[in-house]
Amino acid sequence: MFFVAPSLLAADMSRLPQEVKSLCDAGADFLHIDVMDGQFVPNPTDFTPDCVAEIKKHATVPLDVHLMVQDPMPLIDDYVQAGADNITIHVESQGDIYKTLEHIHHNKCHAGLSLKPNTATEKILPYLSLLNRVLVMTVEPGKGGQSFMPNQITKIKQLKELKTAGRGFQIEVDGGINLETAVLARVAGADILVSGTYVLSAPDRARAMRLLRGDL
Ligand code: DX5
Ligand code: ZN
Numbered sequence: 001m002f003f004v005a006p007s008l009l010a011a012d013m014s015r016l017p018q019e020v021k022s023l024c025d026a027g028a029d030f031l032h033i034d035v036m037d038g039q040f041v042p043n044p045t046d047f048t049p050d051c052v053a054e055i056k057k058h059a060t061v062p063l064d065v066h067l068m069v070q071d072p073m074p075l076i077d078d079y080v081q082a083g084a085d086n087i088t089i090h091v092e093s094q095g096d097i098y099k100t101l102e103h104i105h106h107n108k109c110h111a112g113l114s115l116k117p118n119t120a121t122e123k124i125l126p127y128l129s130l131l132n133r134v135l136v137m138t139v140e141p142g143k144g145g146q147s148f149m150p151n152q153i154t155k156i157k158q159l160k161e162l163k164t165a166g167r168g169f170q171i172e173v174d175g176g177i178n179l180e181t182a183v184l185a186r187v188a189g190a191d192i193l194v195s196g197t198y199v200l201s202a203p204d205r206a207r208a209m210r211l212l213r214g215d216l
Helices: 013-025 049-058 073-082 097-106 121-130 150-162 179-188 205-213
Strands: 003-006 031-036 063-068 086-090 110-115 133-137 170-174 192-195
Touching (some): 003 031, 003 205, 013 031, 013 049, 063 073, 086 097, 086 133, 110 121, 133 150, 150 170, 192 205
Parallel strands (some): 003 192, 063 086, 110 133
């Protein structure tokens, strides 16, 4: 079974409540929210905790918060309170990754760990017991609309091998997902497909999400 998490990075921010409703009604499994601090990646995003709390009011599916920030620990409580159901941090971030993941769990929230394209799969090994999700970046993090990096397929396959250890995490793939690349990611072992540009610009978002899952 495959899940689709449309990324609100590609949404029309001037009508965010309508966008949230449109994606939930169209069958999104999660809403993916990219939080960027302008340091870990160059361009900051407007998904503050207040903004996420506003999204939560209109959402009927769980919120998947992807923190592309230098130091995630000080932000965890605010995003949990805002309504995050899963928080994914980057293994390349600063601070104590283990303690940050533990802190997410203490807040009764699911926890994920993300790997940039040049980060080796083995980097997740110390944290396996704490992971609900592993997020494979298939573009350099920082912006939408980039091309899928096929060399990340090996990483997805390696993670599939590791999946039974720890909590039996789900594999989430983020960046450049479209009809063709979704097939590659699914065959390699992805469970959750994040999609910004492809789903948000589709004339029929419900159909686009079914196509990504391979249901049509
Ligand atoms: C990129 C973000 C992605 C982005 C994906 O740094 O993490 O979630 O929204 O956008 P597309 O699907 O356009 O590559
Ligand atoms: Zn993302």
